Amino acid sequence: MFNRRDFLGLVSLAAGHQALAQSATVRKATKSASKPAGDVTKWVNLAIGTGGHGHTFPGATVPFGAVQLSPDTYNEGWDWCSGYYTTDTSIMGFSHTHLSGTGASDLLDILLVPRVGDVKLVPGSRENPEEGYRSRFTHATEVLEPGYYSVMLDTPGIKAELTTTERTGFHRYTFPANETSHFVLDLFHSAGNPEKTVGSAEIKIVGTDTITGGRVIHNWAPTRQIYFAMQFSKPFASADLYSNQEKQSGTEVKGKMLHAVVHYKTADSEKILVKVGISMVSAENAMLNLKKEQPAWAFDQTRLRAKQTWSRELSKMEIETDNENDKKIFYTAMYHMMCAPTLADDVNGQYRGMDQKVHNVDAGQHNYSTYSLWDTFRALHPSFTLWQQERVPQLVNCLVRMAEESPGGMPVWPLQGGETFCMTGYHSASVMAEACVKKFPGIDWNRAYKQMRKRNMDEDYEGLAFYRKLGYIPADKQGESVSKLIEYDYNDWACAHVADAVGRSDDAAIQRERSKNYRHLFDPETQFLRAKMSDGKWAMPFNPKATGHTKEHRDYTESNAWQSTFGVQHDVKGYIDLFGGREAYLKKLDDLFAQEPGVSNENVSDMTGFIGQYVHGNEPSHHILFLYVYAGQPWKTQQRVKEVLDTLYHNDLDGLSGNEDCGQMSAWYVMAALGLYAVDPVSATYVLTAPRFNRASVRVGGGRELVIEAKRTSIDDAFIQSVTLNGKPLDRLWVKHTEIANGAHLVFTLGAAPNKDLGADPAVAPPSLTA
Known part of the structure; x- marks a missing residue:
């Protein structure tokens, strides 16, 4: 990698x-x-x-x-x-x-x-x-x-x-x-x-x-x-x-x-x-x-x-707004979301596989290339499960074939018959698992899990042997060890869901428990995720704004301890408990946005779009704004999301805060502007925030629509006062995929001041690994 x-x-x-x-x-x-x-x-x-x-x-x-x-x-x-x-x-x-x-x-x-x-x-x-x-x-x-x-x-x-x-x-x-x-x-x-x-x-x-x-x-x-x-x-x-x-x-x-x-x-x-x-x-x-x-x-x-x-x-998404710049940003974002993955087979059904051999796709299937999975599993692929539903099985089946054909195993960042091994984790597992949990048809999950399990349970890929044996990856043995652990935790979470689906509950139990390995790198004194050495001691010196404890040993991938500390997506409740409760977690989250921007030890080109130490120009930060919903202050999510939509996307040449990354930067805009974001795609849920548009309709297939309305009296009304789903009031600020994927009507009532009670009760927080 x-x-x-x-x-x-x-x-x-x-x-x-x-x-x-x-x-x-x-x-x-x-x-x-x-x-x-x-x-x-x-x-x-x-x-x-x-x-x-x-x-x-x-x-x-x-x-x-x-x-x-x-x-x-x-x-x-x-x-x-x-x-x-x-x-x-x-x-x-x-x-x-x-x-x-x-x-x-x-x-x-x-x-x-x-x-x-x-x-x-x-x-x-x-x-x-x-x-x-x-x-x-x-x-x-x-x-x-x-x-x-x-x-x-x-x-x-x-x-x-x-x-x-x-x-x-x-x-x-x-x-x-x-x-x-x-x-x-x-x-x-x-x-x-x-x-x-x-x-x-x-x-x-x-x-x-x-x-x-x-x-x-x-x-x-x-x-x-x-x-x-x-x-x-x-x-x-x-x-x-x-x-x-x-x-x-x-x-x-x-x-x-x-x-x-x-x-x-x-x-x-x-x-x-x-x-x-x-x-x-x-x-x-x-x-x-x-x-x-x-x-x-x-x-x-x-x-x-x-x-x-x-x-x-x-036209699969239609928005109503009087702001022409917003229309251009939105529809350009949709356009960029369809520039990848790219078709990679011929009209006779032949394609060149990851083994460099020529294969044939089955009838009704296609081969694809250009999967920027470390980026796109976060928002692009979750969005496809709503408005490109017919394409999801083809994309997932392609990933399964790649895993079978590739000498490198599970796809990481595949490009035209070659594996680049770029970025940490193996998020083909995340995309597969999301489709499994959301019950997309036409995918052989036994066949898929065979490949997932090989990477997850057997292969010594990029520190996985250390991860399985020690519960962490020693920084003196592997570079970017903290980021690898975070990604492997999520990959474990993903594999566990498919393991359950194919009747391998024994594997699933191991994988779920192992997905809590982030605990081994949490330092309760500094309240950061930090690198450890082979002897179990913290890597020194430590500066949370640095990418590693030395220039030769980067501990984080295109990030530092500030962003990576909030990298846990699947077990936010358990992570909040590790901090000592909501109050301590919220203080740390607020501190993230109050820090001076920048990296202390090097110039990292991919880290742009700073709000404090939040880095919107790179993907590890993309879910962080929505974590306030888990911690009982969803109004801060609404405030921060509006800030990003207002300041970091423009109808201009320099209109993106970082690399487009095959549609992920744009997918964040589209989903956040609709008022939906999948912090944990594999859980098949979406966190809610204030929609940007007065009305949006998403064609989810079969002639059905997901309609999202925002009732506001002023353009400045940006805080959710109440939400109804199909006419019934919600006491939570998240929805299940099954509640909206076949068509639904979400109505948000917005106001100028936050409703600090809505979604604040721990009992209505979004689901997490830890109940």
Whole structure:
């Protein structure tokens, strides 16, 4: 296991602090229709997250699509994990795969570059684009819409337009009159240094209008295979192949640094279209995908279908508000929630497994990639169990297959047939267990538990042997030992539920008891979770704002003792008892928000969005605001959630407080704005907070809706006075999944002052491992 910070080696940190050349969009109430009318795609602002540290891409894709066709402005450095950053003024070209908001980089496959003039096979520098095939551009000419991207490439004077289907990219380029028009296909372009990442490649010219090929990449995912089939609407005047920038004879070439160049003479405003199918199996499958999904040269129809697909999916939630910025933030967040996981099978049902072998999915199933599980188990996957219910069994079955096929076992952070082992824990177990407890059909739980048990009970994975034997992981034996323990505690909790479901109550008892291992690292004197050494003594020196007791021994993953001390999600009641009761726990929780922000011993790029020592820009903090509900002061949750929604999400380039992380940062916004958050997803419950919108409806499938209303007399009414569920008053501020997943009506009455009695009784606290 390593974290994202280790992978990138803090490359180009200084670049991440560039001043954004933009004006902030002030959040204010504006007059508009209260309900999104017709096409809700108009509320999506794809520029959100392309600045700051959001790491999103602005290009074309469809929901959960395998192809993300987007411009690459640079391919190295932390703020270019998606290949695009808003301060850049030149574009390298357009590649077909991207990561959405991750803290590590990979993909950027199959770069196509439209040009006029001399052939250049290197991109050139951002400072001097004319050195290579880069083109200058301005954001003023960009058009960003769900399923469509367009920009004017100033240097060659070419208009670029992009759209997609699930497995194909579709390009349309409008050229000037020129006898030296051409395309460069750069198969050496990758995320990071291609000298290190590109293992091998091949390109084949087929006839006068087609190129096929593929490559093997060794990057964040240790080994990936990606193949393509590319067709042009106009026959080539000529075509050239290059290896190591030397022109080759013939129509096929194999090597490492490969390029193809196809030449044209173009008339003024002549359009040349390019269709590209991709596959992780073979170029033949890429061609099958292309023929099935993109048989015609109908660019506008493909663009329209992509937009209609987005409109259908985005319309699964409708909100009523007079604040246009809130609408844009909400629907852009929904959009980003559907950029991962990504489809990873072909139209014939074949896919490349985690064992690098070719497999076939069963009828009605799909294979997926890009599971940022350490992030997304917290809010993204719980949200899917409401508004993407039909997709949940497919996603879980895919995780089960991955566990069976992968040499690494249970998925941790799988990417296109490779396991990155990124981040702590093995939260595929958490996603599986949530689906089990919520009784999703079509999943073989005996088959799933066999893989879960192997990791949980037998394997010596990243300190698990110490965890099982000692009840903690010694800091002198494993890095990030405290965070690993917290995550393993939750994974135990998850596995116990599936163990019960398949009749392994003996395992479940062990796992539930072991999920209390956090007790072994709780220091009653300082009231922090702290690292211990092999001899059982506390690791010294200790500073709660430090990531570890020395720079060489980080004890916490992208966090410090302040955030990690509140990392217990499944046994909050037991944890409160460990503190000595609610009063002591609440004091510590209040202290978290009163501290000076920052980390004392190093610069941690992922730790952003500070409110005191609460760090909204990174996922370990995401449930913390809701812990007040467990401790009897839910009004503080309502207050803090509003603060985050008001101050840490914006309709702007720097609109996210941290990495998007494949939808988790956005999922937090969507769920919190709806007034629901799953602190403990495996418990199949949601904590309630004050909804942001006057009315929201969530289509949960089967023609049913979850309707959430907020009755307020003023925009400043942010505290819950009372709640009804299907017309019946609630004396608690949490609901069961079964109470809302088949449709329900939640009505919140809000006021300007807190109701400190509602939800305060310990008897109505959300459920916990400890009763």
